[in-house]
Amino acid sequence: MSKREEIIRVDHITKRYDENAVLDDFSLSVHEGEVVVIVGPSGCGKSTILRIMNGLEPIQKGEVTYRGEKVDGKLGSITRIREKVGMVFQSYELFPHKTILQNIMLASILVQKRDRREVKEEALQLLARVGLSEKKDAYPRQLSGGQKQRVAIVRALAMHPEVLLFDEVTAALDPEMVREVLDVLLSLAKEGKTMVIVTHEMSFAKAVADRVIFLDGGHMEEEGTASEFFDHPKTERAKQFLHTFTYDKVERE
Amino acid sequence: MNWEVIGSYLPLYWKAMLLTLRIGWIGIAFAILIGILVAIVRFYKVPVASQIAGVYIEIFRNTPLLVQLFFLYFALPRIGIPMKADFCGALGLALLGGSYMAETFRSGLESVAKIQTESALSLGMNKSQMVLHIIFPQAFSRSVPSFVANIIFLLKETSVFSAISLMDLMFTAKDLIGLYYKTSECLVLLVVFYALILIPVSVLGDRLERRVRHAEFGD
Amino acid sequence: MQNLGIDVLFKGTNMMRLLGGLWVSLRISLIAVLFSILLGVPLGILMSRKSRIIRAITRLYLEIVRIMPQMVLLFIVFFGTTRVFGWNLDAEVASVIVFSFWGCAEMSDLVRGALISIPKHQYESAKALGMNSLTVFVFIILPQTIRRLLPLSINLVTRMIKTTSLVMMIGVVEVLKVGQQIIEANRTSSPNAAFGVYGTVLLLYFIGCWPISMLSKYLEKKWNNV
Numbered sequence: 016m017s018k019r020e021e022i023i024r025v026d027h028i029t030k031r032y033d034e035n036a037v038l039d040d041f042s043l044s045v046h047e048g049e050v051v052v053i054v055g056p057s058g059c060g061k062s063t064i065l066r067i068m069n070g071l072e073p074i075q076k077g078e079v080t081y082r083g084e085k086v087d088g089k090l091g092s093i094t095r096i097r098e099k100v101g102m103v104f105q106s107y108e109l110f111p112h113k114t115i116l117q118n119i120m121l122a123s124i125l126v127q128k129r130d131r132r133e134v135k136e137e138a139l140q141l142l143a144r145v146g147l148s149e150k151k152d153a154y155p156r157q158l159s160g161g162q163k164q165r166v167a168i169v170r171a172l173a174m175h176p177e178v179l180l181f182d183e184v185t186a187a188l189d190p191e192m193v194r195e196v197l198d199v200l201l202s203l204a205k206e207g208k209t210m211v212i213v214t215h216e217m218s219f220a221k222a223v224a225d226r227v228i229f230l231d232g233g234h235m236e237e238e239g240t241a242s243e244f245f246d247h248p249k250t251e252r253a254k255q256f257l258h259t260f261t262y263d264k265v266e267r268e
Numbered sequence: 269m270n271w272e273v274i275g276s277y278l279p280l281y282w283k284a285m286l287l288t289l290r291i292g293w294i295g296i297a298f299a300i301l302i303g304i305l306v307a308i309v310r311f312y313k314v315p316v317a318s319q320i321a322g323v324y325i326e327i328f329r330n331t332p333l334l335v336q337l338f339f340l341y342f343a344l345p346r347i348g349i350p351m352k353a354d355f356c357g358a359l360g361l362a363l364l365g366g367s368y369m370a371e372t373f374r375s376g377l378e379s380v381a382k383i384q385t386e387s388a389l390s391l392g393m394n395k396s397q398m399v400l401h402i403i404f405p406q407a408f409s410r411s412v413p414s415f416v417a418n419i420i421f422l423l424k425e426t427s428v429f430s431a432i433s434l435m436d437l438m439f440t441a442k443d444l445i446g447l448y449y450k451t452s453e454c455l456v457l458l459v460v461f462y463a464l465i466l467i468p469v470s471v472l473g474d475r476l477e478r479r480v481r482h483a484e485f486g487d
Numbered sequence: 488m489q490n491l492g493i494d495v496l497f498k499g500t501n502m503m504r505l506l507g508g509l510w511v512s513l514r515i516s517l518i519a520v521l522f523s524i525l526l527g528v529p530l531g532i533l534m535s536r537k538s539r540i541i542r543a544i545t546r547l548y549l550e551i552v553r554i555m556p557q558m559v560l561l562f563i564v565f566f567g568t569t570r571v572f573g574w575n576l577d578a579e580v581a582s583v584i585v586f587s588f589w590g591c592a593e594m595s596d597l598v599r600g601a602l603i604s605i606p607k608h609q610y611e612s613a614k615a616l617g618m619n620s621l622t623v624f625v626f627i628i629l630p631q632t633i634r635r636l637l638p639l640s641i642n643l644v645t646r647m648i649k650t651t652s653l654v655m656m657i658g659v660v661e662v663l664k665v666g667q668q669i670i671e672a673n674r675t676s677s678p679n680a681a682f683g684v685y686g687t688v689l690l691l692y693f694i695g696c697w698p699i700s701m702l703s704k705y706l707e708k709k710w711n712n713v
Contacts, residue, residue: 071386098392108387112405122391125401174391330645330696331689332652335663339685342670346492346682420553427556431656438558438656451570455563459555466554 019047021082022178022209023068023100028077030063030233037063039233040077045178048207052220052241055230056256061213062105064230065180068211069102098126101176105183107163109155109170115142116151119170127174134173141169145199161192168199178209185216197223217260221245229253273453277444284440285461291354291434292426292465295361296419302362303369310370311377321370328367334428336360341432357429365422372418376411377403409480416473423466437461492679496687501669505684508665509691515582515654515661516647522583523590523643530591531598545595552592557650560585565657582654586647593643601635602628638707645696645703652692662688 023045030038037060045051053061066072067079070088079086081096109118119138123129142148145165147158155163164184171179181200185193197219204210204223214220220227220241227244229237229252237244237253248254306321328336337360341353351359380403388398408415430439441458445451496502534545565581568574605628613623655664666684673680 066386069390071389094389094392094394097390100390102387102390104383104387104390106383108383110384110388110402110406112409121401122388122393125397126392126394170391326697326700327693330649330700331692332649334652334655335685335689335692338663338666339689343682343685346679424554424556427558428653428656438562441562445566451566455567455570458559458562462555462559470550470554 019049021046023086023211024080025064025068026078026080028067028074028079030060030067030072030074036233038067038074041230041233041235042077043228043235045209045211047177047209050204050208050210050212050223050225051228052212052214052224052226053228053230054214054217054220054256055236056259059230060233061230062182065102065182065211065213068180069097069100094126098122098174099177100180101171101174101178102180103164103167103171103182103184105186107155107160107167107187109163109167111155114152114154115147115158115166118155118166119173122170123173138169138173141172142166145169159192160188161195164188164192164196165199168196168203172203178211179203181210181212181214183213183215185214217245217257229256231256269456270450270453273448273450274457277450277453277457280440280444281437281457281461284435284437285465287354287434288423288426288429288436288465291357291429291436292361292423295358295426296365296422298358298362299365299369299418299422302366303373306366306370307373307377310374325367325370328364329371333360333364333425334431336364337428337432353432353434356432357426357434361422361426364425365418368418368421369415372411372414373407375414376407379410380406412477412480416477420466420469420473423469427462491686492677492681492683493687495669495673495677495680495683498673504665504669505662505687505691508660508662509695511579511659511661512648512651512654513695515579515586515659516644516651518583519586519590519651520644520647522587523594523647524640526587527591527594528598530595532602534595534599535602549592549596552589557585557589558653558656560588561653561657578654578657578659581657582651582659586650589650590643590647593646594640597636597639597643598632601632601639604635605631634710638703638710641699641703641706645699648696648699649692662691 021044023043025041025043027040027042028038029036029040041060041064043051043064053064055061063072067074068081068086070079070086070090070093073088081100084092084096086096087093109115110121113121116135116138119141120131120134123134123138124131139148139151142151145168147162147165147169150158150162150166155166158166168179168184184200185196188196193216197216200210200212200219201223212220212223222241224241227237227239227241228235229244229248229250231252237248237250239249244253245257248257306325309317309321310325312318337356340351340360341356344351384402384406385398388402393401426436427438429436430442433439435443437458441454445454496505530545533541561581564585565576565578568576568581609627609631610623613627618626651661652663655661655667658664660668666688670680670684
């Protein structure tokens, strides 16, 4: 895998809110076609990593690069990089004043200045792919959470990103809707899309990941292939963490 | 009720209403303009300008238009700033309205969640595209109820224009009552003409509110 | 200070007269606020019920108040009653009537809004804890309603004070009118008195309203976060 081209490089970054370090000397490199899944307890800084990769958070130390170019929210080059780095949020963040189709087309037309007809055609194809063709003229409020999230994914895909960042995309969903969203992610993985996924869905993580990063307290505690991590965790912290997802049978007295 | 009297007064009231509408329209248009500018200055916390805007808002929101007009029209000429009555009326309304509109638009801007802007940025939009296509439309649709209320409030406030001797509806009514004592007729006409101005605005405002609410929130 | 006409205020009893005028405005506002609360609260509670007839009548009432300038209402009550009933209504009494009529509408709408904004499950969860209707109302609904209501009603007070400036137009001698009289009386000796006097009146209104507005804002912020 490491022979493939490196797309995103996170190099010894430190991120602080006030005096609290959220990420401490964290490094990660994402290669073309790779699916990296980041897991860890709440508040360990997982989401912050994605936000930093997209230039949405300033960092105090270290550097993030996208194909060798510095990622920094203050630089003019950031919009060009964000075009290529798609991001999907936990809370969907569709634009409530635009229809589904407009949501998908907006950035392609505005940012990439692509031809409206061509963009529309592609948007419709993408919608069909996630089974939401009939919702094209609806407003976001008319969709269920799972539907909104599928649209949000399609909206990111419409920009032809080279890498996709998924920030706990199923955390706000009702249990029965989780599947429909994760299926989309799985199919993207099959196509060989480069993805960085933050999730709490462990069985999904195991299925989709090429590489799992276990983050705790702002540090990378463990890194390995999916089966290495889930079947034979090396660190005590990782074992404890994975244990929180299993329940022992209640023994009645 | 004497219909003949009413008929003979109609043209006078009509003229007075046109004056109210003319000054009211100009005043409100500038109020919206001032409101947008001040709201942006306040929202983005532009140094110095934001503080000045804050003082402006507090002064005009906490004093009556009537006193503001007296100050503009009678006091300012004493320090060498004379102005004509109709200009003064429009200016007073614009300044008062600007302070209300500013608060309306600012709270609209504040109601757009920060993550919406991040979502726009993550799609590669630059700041101005994000503000124009994502922030402003949402902020405006959330401001609509308060915006409509402001417009009705400002149109009602025009009723103090007679204090600076503008011949508006109140002036006409008072004048005619004083001259001919046809009180009932004068008052009925007064109500009718204000209704003529305000009912359409109220109906249009309701419709606008409903449309915006439907588009965004679906109810 | 001569040329700004501020000296006039310190001549004789002028400042006291001006403050006396302010008291007239405040008195009218306070009485009207009192009536607005006394009448508006029960009306608001009534309006939160789902009776069609009540809703239709109150809707008409609220629409009239929403659309008609307070000045027009003042004219109707002050000039109209003289004409129709033949008695001379004191201008200050007319003002109190009009502002109570207006304030009561605003107050009732605020009360209704606050009452219906309390989510249904608040009633249900309280009942589920075994409380009876009275306990639910006193300990659960009332405190929440007051928290929503108080900042807005305080705001209504400042609007009331500002609106009382209109009463000079029907001849009540309040602060602005007193100011006018002072300026008239000193026309020759202090030609610039208008600046000092009207500036002072503006300031007096500001001093009266601003702290109340701030209080309302503060309460709204404080209670919205809970």
